[in-house]
Amino acid sequence: MMKSVSRRSVLAGGSSLIAAPFVLPGLTSLADAKAPMLGAQRPNHYRFKFGKMEITTINDGAFYLGGPFPIFGTDQFPEDVEELAVANHLPPKRMEIGFSPVIINTGNELILFDTGNGDRRGESAGHLQAAMKIAGFTADQIDIVVLSHFHADHIGGVMAGGKLAFPNARYITGEVESNFWLHPDQEGGRTGNTHKLAMINVKPVADNTTFIKDGATIASGITSLFAPGHTPGHMAFHIESEGKRIFLGADFCNHYVMSLQNPDWHMAFDMEKEQAGQTRRKLLDMLATEKIPFTSYHMPFPAVGYVEKKDDGFVYVPASYQLNL
Numbered sequence: 001m002m003k004s005v006s007r008r009s010v011l012a013g014g015s016s017l018i019a020a021p022f023v024l025p026g027l028t029s030l031a032d033a034k035a036p037m038l039g040a041q042r043p044n045h046y047r048f049k050f051g052k053m054e055i056t057t058i059n060d061g062a063f064y065l066g067g068p069f070p071i072f073g074t075d076q077f078p079e080d081v082e083e084l085a086v087a088n089h090l091p092p093k094r095m096e097i098g099f100s101p102v103i104i105n106t107g108n109e110l111i112l113f114d115t116g117n118g119d120r121r122g123e124s125a126g127h128l129q130a131a132m133k134i135a136g137f138t139a140d141q142i143d144i145v146v147l148s149h150f151h152a153d154h155i156g157g158v159m160a161g162g163k164l165a166f167p168n169a170r171y172i173t174g175e176v177e178s179n180f181w182l183h184p185d186q187e188g189g190r191t192g193n194t195h196k197l198a199m200i201n202v203k204p205v206a207d208n209t210t211f212i213k214d215g216a217t218i219a220s221g222i223t224s225l226f227a228p229g230h231t232p233g234h235m236a237f238h239i240e241s242e243g244k245r246i247f248l249g250a251d252f253c254n255h256y257v258m259s260l261q262n263p264d265w266h267m268a269f270d271m272e273k274e275q276a277g278q279t280r281r282k283l284l285d286m287l288a289t290e291k292i293p294f295t296s297y298h299m300p301f302p303a304v305g306y307v308e309k310k311d312d313g314f315v316y317v318p319a320s321y322q323l324n325l
Ligand SMILES: [Zn+2]
Pocket: 151, 153, 154, 251, 297, 298
């Protein structure tokens, strides 16, 4: 019977409702007004205290593509890669790859590690700037931008609308990486697009950049680790505060199932595949043996977890509340 009373007639005050205006109209309109669909929603950022530091992972967005094969396991049979996906509750032919820049407040500096996709690569990613605001940061607060390597999903956000996206920042990146990508040898061919973007986004800030090697101090408690293979000069970072350690791995592994369970499998975006596999295995082994948490750019958001050894490989254990205590 209630359903026969339209919202319009209730608002107009039908005579039978006037006697009990505070009850019936409310009930009727609740029953009639369906809540709107809001669209899929992802977490925007995740922040935890780490010794004297605060670490925030930021969701730059994601790409949706065919895979895991032939992105992961390029040296494997497609059906073996698909089988591993299905065994881990993932679809065999469609995948999401997310992007998670990290902001560390050391108490003295606000440091951004990698800049997301920026405004050049479609609508599903490049949300760093908007997400940072929601997370409580403004772009002009960033003191240091660290670039782990020069792939477009990491350097794309150095510029925004042709201007410096982080106007007060200085920059830190690997010497080997920079020398490789900014060199004219990389024009055209397989390296052409990344070279071109590096010339647009990174070359203009070269005078304000510190080029580092293995073991360099980024800030108190943060040191670089040369971790090549994904790119020739790819860098990862050890972070330590008040006796606690966390590892910022960038792209030493790129999928929480494929890269961990089969660290030696070739991956399309690893430029030196054997070397990338060796670096991956060595660092995963370190994380599992020393039981330290890590953040890595393409792990599922919020991109913080642990590594356990399993068979001849490893498994990813997402962080739950360990870092919140
Ligand atoms: Zn990447």
